[in-house]
Amino acid sequence: MLYTDLLFDVDDTLLQFKKGEEAALQTIFADYGIDYADGFETFRTISSALWQAAEAGEITVPTILETRFMKWLDAYQLEGDGVALDERFRSLLAADDYSFDGAYDMLRRLERHHRLSIVTNGVGNTQDARLKRSNLDSFFAYRFVSSEIGVQKPDERFFEAVNETIPEFQAERALVIGDSLTSDMEGARRAGIPSCWFNPERASIPNQPIDYIIHDYADLERLVAWQEPVRIRIDHYQLEEERVYVGDRSMIDNLMWLEDWHAVEKQLHALGFLRTTKPAHLVLDFDTQLKYVLHT
Structure with a gap:
């Protein structure tokens, strides 16, 4: 067997974050009478900047949760509790099954011969709720969450936690599967773990070193059998x-x-x-x- 441990990112790898985000934000924006397209553009600009700062180690995930909706409210000069609004947003993310088609069956087959774990920059209780809502939570032996570890992918310390926690973990026998070039693929490179870029949209091939570029789950199942x-x-x-x-x-x-x-x-x-x-x-x-x- 080529790989013993398969380390899965969550958002836009197993769960369709963009789909869940759209549904959640539509509900929130409607309550404030804000046009979705305009509200989303403002929120995306704020949120993206905060997550980039977190990946760079400049701020923590709790800081994101405390400030992103407050900044959004301020942008429209609205009154409200930004922290409570963030909690509501994350609750709405888990209101429905937003898993990619075929994710459940793929994981069911892979767990027979591989040890599966979660490696996510998301929020622990939010990711747990979303995975449970999608019936995917039982497949994973271990879960690693940046907000609990204290550092985000691609920080080497994130994968040090993986190495220290999983019994008999071998970096060369593990595979990081994720959609993000900056966190998943770069994190795998820094940790010396083979990388698999989930690229269903067939985006342009980057210059950074990536072991495998897949477009669907069938590609993944095929390569781990090599x-x-x-x-x-x-x-x-x-x-x-x-x-x-x-x-x-x-x-x-x-x-x-x-x-x-x-x-x-x-x-x-x-x-x-x-x-x-x-x-x-x-x-x-x-x-x-x-x-x-x-x-x-």
Whole structure:
């Protein structure tokens, strides 16, 4: 087995935070007679700045909860209790099941052979309520929450808590699965843990090192079943960006060596290979008659 421990982020990885946030904020804004689009833009600007400051270690999560709605109320010169409003917002987040389609079945299959844990920058009781509402809470042996640990991903100390808590934890046998490049992927890099970027929207490939880039849960289930991952780079003078794919080494024997690099790329997709930004082990060089060489 390639990975023993699977470390899952929550928001926009298992639960659709944006969907739950929209429903919660619509309710709150309506009570104040504030247009949703305008109210959301103001709230997003305030909240994003606060969370970025928290990721940088400049403020704590409690500070966010104490100030974001107070700042929002001040922006509209409204009276109200910002802390109580934040509590209501987080309660509304757990009012419905906002899990991604297939999350429950995916976790049910993975727990048979892997130890599953939560690694989140959210608020502990809020995340617990949301996971329970979505029937996902029972799958996780351990949960790590930034507001309880005292530091946020990507701080190395967050994953030190993981290492110190999970019995016989081995960084190289663990995998961080999350949607955030700045907290999940960067945190995994700092901790020396393999990383898996959940990218269902197919956003542009970043420059930072990421072991696996997946678009759905099927990609994740496939990669954790691999025995020996191998990275292959496609080289061609027409390519403006480096394209490296990762897949199970056993699949290489099924790859047909065609002259058209587009066709070979389609084959890699069909064989279950995923994009990666890590350096390649093998090179398919279409400028030198399709010879592949060991990358050193």
